[in-house]
Amino acid sequence: MTRLIPFVQQHILRYAALILCLCLLAGCSFSGITKDSSTIGPVDGNGKLRVIFIDVGQGGSQLIITPSGKAMLIDAGNNDKEQVMLDTLKEYGISRLDIVIGTHPDADHIGGLDKVIDQLSIGRIYMPKISSNTKTFESVLRSIKRKGLKVSSAKGDLTLNLDSGVKVxxxxxxxxxxxxxxxxxxxxxxxxxxxxxxxxxxEADSEQDMLASGADLRSNVLLVGHHGSKSSTSVAFLKKVNPQYAVIQSGRGNKYGHPTQTILERLQKKGVKVYRNDTQGTVEFLTDGHHLQIRAER
Structure with a gap:
């Protein structure tokens, strides 16, 4: 009998290892998180919300695709990323954007919006009540006018109707x-x-006002403000949001020094897992409302 025990133990260990391998091959995740470095692009959504942080270099752009196929675009990178934006939207099979948001007039956020508006079917457009005398801003306004669209005011405490199952x-x-x-x-x-x-x-002023408003800021995933500048992501704001993951949208070797070491250390101290466009390319999160899958371009 004493000789049999090691034999039985050996087979039990082999069986456990086989089960673990099968789970890994099937994409199982004991923590509810599946990390997959497979190619970014169209996949069977299968009832999932997709939040894509598009790599537009030193700029910002996020594409949200709901389980029912509705789409919202927030920002579109700089002027030199117009074709990148059009190609990316095409790659994801997007021909209509139900909601477009230009977060603010800076070129690295709205530079590609004019061409997107020109070439896709657009539902509603939201922009804050602030103007700019730049050619980039004027070009976006011309595109909006050519389409016969109106701009709705982007402001706090506003609910956007995108999809019945998704709160925006x-x-x-x-x-x-x-x-x-x-x-x-x-x-x-x-x-x-x-x-x-x-x-x-x-930045800090807006973060303080959001904290004072009593809004529910808690989120699993945080887009780090202002590309990781130390003027954003204050200690109090980060504590309130309490994210598990953070995404930084910045370009390789940018002249601004984004993301700053101050913010990287602050996120690390908080135990936040960081994804970056400059090192990993486009980053995508998919969720069925319970499990979360993360994919990076590289």
Whole structure:
């Protein structure tokens, strides 16, 4: 009998290892999180919300696709990323955007919006009540006018009707700021147990007002404000949001030093897993409301 025990133990260990391998091959996840570095692009959504942080270099752009196929685009990178935006939307099979949001007039956020508006079917457009005398801003307004569209005011405490199963709540701007960055539209997207806080270039002043408003800022995934600048993602704001994951949209070797070491260390101290466009390319989150899958381009 004593000789039999090691033999039985050996086969039990082999069986357990086989079960583990099968689970890994099937994409199982004991924690509810599946990390998959497979190619970014169209997949069978199968009732999932998809939040895509598009790699537009030193700029920002997020594409949200709901389980029923509705689409919302927040920002579209800089002027030189127009074709990147069009190609990406085509790759994801997007020919209509039900909601378009230009978070604020800075070129690295709205530079590609004019061509997107020109070439796709557009539902509603939201932009904050702040103007700019730049050619980029004027080009976006011309595209909106050519399509016969009207701009709705992007402001705090506004519920957007995108999909009956997905909550989209605009949390900021809550007041008028002189600084364009603080006028950024901040949007929280929630589906089941998971939520995403998309912050544009909002900085400390806007963060403080959001905290004072009593809005529910808690989110699993945080788009780090202003590309990881130390003027955003204050300690108090990060504590309130309490994310598991953060995404930083910045370009390789940018002249601004984004993301700053201060913010990277702050996120690390909080135990937040960071994904970056400059090192990993486009990053995509998929959720059925319970489980979360993360895919990175590289």
């Amino acid at each position: 709540h605009m949390l900021a701007p809550l007041t008028k700021y002189e600084d364009n960055n603080n006028m950024s539209a901040v949007v929280k997207v929630s589906y089941g147990e998971h939520s995403f806080l998309l912050t544009g270039d909002s």
